[in-house]
Amino acid sequence: MSAVSIIIPTYNRVDRLKRVLSALERQKYPLPSVEVVIVSDGSTDGTHEYLRSLQTPLNMQLVVQTNQGPAAARNRGIQAAQGEFALFIDDDVVPAEQLIAEHMCVHTAHDEEVIVLGPMLTPDDFTMAPWVRWEQAMLMKQYRAMENGDWAPTARQFYTGNTSLRRAHIQAAGGFDETLRRAEDVELAYRLADRGLTFIFNSQAIGYHYAERSFRSWFAIPYTYGRNDALFAHTKGQDWILDAVREEFSYRHPLAQMLVKLCLDRKLLSGATMWALRLAARVAQVARIERLSQASYSALFNLRYYQGLIDELGDRSVLQ
Numbered sequence: 001m002s003a004v005s006i007i008i009p010t011y012n013r014v015d016r017l018k019r020v021l022s023a024l025e026r027q028k029y030p031l032p033s034v035e036v037v038i039v040s041d042g043s044t045d046g047t048h049e050y051l052r053s054l055q056t057p058l059n060m061q062l063v064v065q066t067n068q069g070p071a072a073a074r075n076r077g078i079q080a081a082q083g084e085f086a087l088f089i090d091d092d093v094v095p096a097e098q099l100i101a102e103h104m105c106v107h108t109a110h111d112e113e114v115i116v117l118g119p120m121l122t123p124d125d126f127t128m129a130p131w132v133r134w135e136q137a138m139l140m141k142q143y144r145a146m147e148n149g150d151w152a153p154t155a156r157q158f159y160t161g162n163t164s165l166r167r168a169h170i171q172a173a174g175g176f177d178e179t180l181r182r183a184e185d186v187e188l189a190y191r192l193a194d195r196g197l198t199f200i201f202n203s204q205a206i207g208y209h210y211a212e213r214s215f216r217s218w219f220a221i222p223y224t225y226g227r228n229d230a231l232f233a234h235t236k237g238q239d240w241i242l243d244a245v246r247e248e249f250s251y252r253h254p255l256a257q258m259l260v261k262l263c264l265d266r267k268l269l270s271g272a273t274m275w276a277l278r279l280a281a282r283v284a285q286v287a288r289i290e291r292l293s294q295a296s297y298s299a300l301f302n303l304r305y306y307q308g309l310i311d312e313l314g315d316r317s318v319l320q
Helices: 014-025 047-053 070-080 099-109 130-147 167-173 184-194 215-235 240-250 254-263 267-287 290-313
Strands: 004-010 034-041 059-065 085-089 093-095 114-117 162-166 198-201 207-209
Touching: 004 014, 004 070, 004 099, 014 034, 014 047, 014 093, 034 047, 034 070, 047 059, 059 070, 070 085, 070 167, 070 184, 085 099, 085 167, 099 114, 099 162, 130 198, 130 215, 130 267, 130 290, 162 167, 167 184, 184 198, 184 215, 215 240, 215 290, 254 267, 254 290, 267 290
Parallel strands: 004 034, 004 085, 034 059, 114 198
Antiparallel strands: 085 162, 093 207, 114 162
C-alpha cells in the first residue's frame, strides 16, 4: 500500500495538468510510496489520451467519470485510492519539490487527528487577471496571519488545492457533499472539525497557484459562498457560522459596512454601484493604480457575498 495518495480532479486543463505531473516527478519524497489518482470529470480536451500514453515514474491511475463536479470527482478519487493519507492538489497548483515531504513530515510528528494545510502561492512567471490577483492577495493575507500566529488555522482555510489528512477520516465523515459546486471542501472540513480533527498550517508545503478565472466566473463565487454559509448554518448544524459572519462584518472598514447596508436588497442601487466599482477597477488597471483596483474588487466581493447570505437567510438582521 502507498503511504500517500495524491488526488487530482481535473476538467479540460490538460496543459496545466502536464506541469503538475512534471513537478510531482521531481518530488523530494520516495515516489514508490506515492500514488497519483487523477479523476477526469468529463474532460474532452485530450486529457485521457495524454494520460494513457504518458511515460512516467509515477504510480498513476486515471479515473474517468461524466461531468459531476469537483465533490463527486474527489469522492471517486478517495474510493480508488489505496494510500493511508490523501493529499489533495488542484490541477492548477504546481507543487514545489518539497510539498509531499512537508505534508508527511507534519503527519509523522503529530497524532492521527490532524489535517495539514499548505499554501497556494502566487507564481512569479504567470500574469493573473486583476480579480484573480485580488483573490490571491486575500489568500496571502490569511497565510501571513496563520504563520505569524495572529490566529489559528480552522476549517475555513481547508482548501483542497493543497491539503492532506488520513483517508479514513474522509470516509468516516461521509466524503464530500456532491450536491455542492462551491465550498464543498470547507463544508467537509466543518464535519471533520466536529469529529475532533485539528488543522495545522505548514508554510513550507508550497504549491504555486496558476489560477485562471473569467470575471463572470469570479463574480458568481462570493454570492454562492454567502448562500452556502447561510445554508450550512441552517441545515448542516453549523450555527456558529452566523456569529462568525456577524463578528467579521464588525471588523470591516466603516465605508465597506455602509456600502453593504446601503445596497442590500436594493437592486437598482446595487447594480449601479457594482457597475461603478467595475469601471473604477478597469480605470485603475489602465492607470496602474493597484490599490484602487484591489479596493474595487474587494467591495464587489463583499457586496455579492452579503447579498447571497441575506437572500438565503431572508433576514438582514445578522448584519445589525
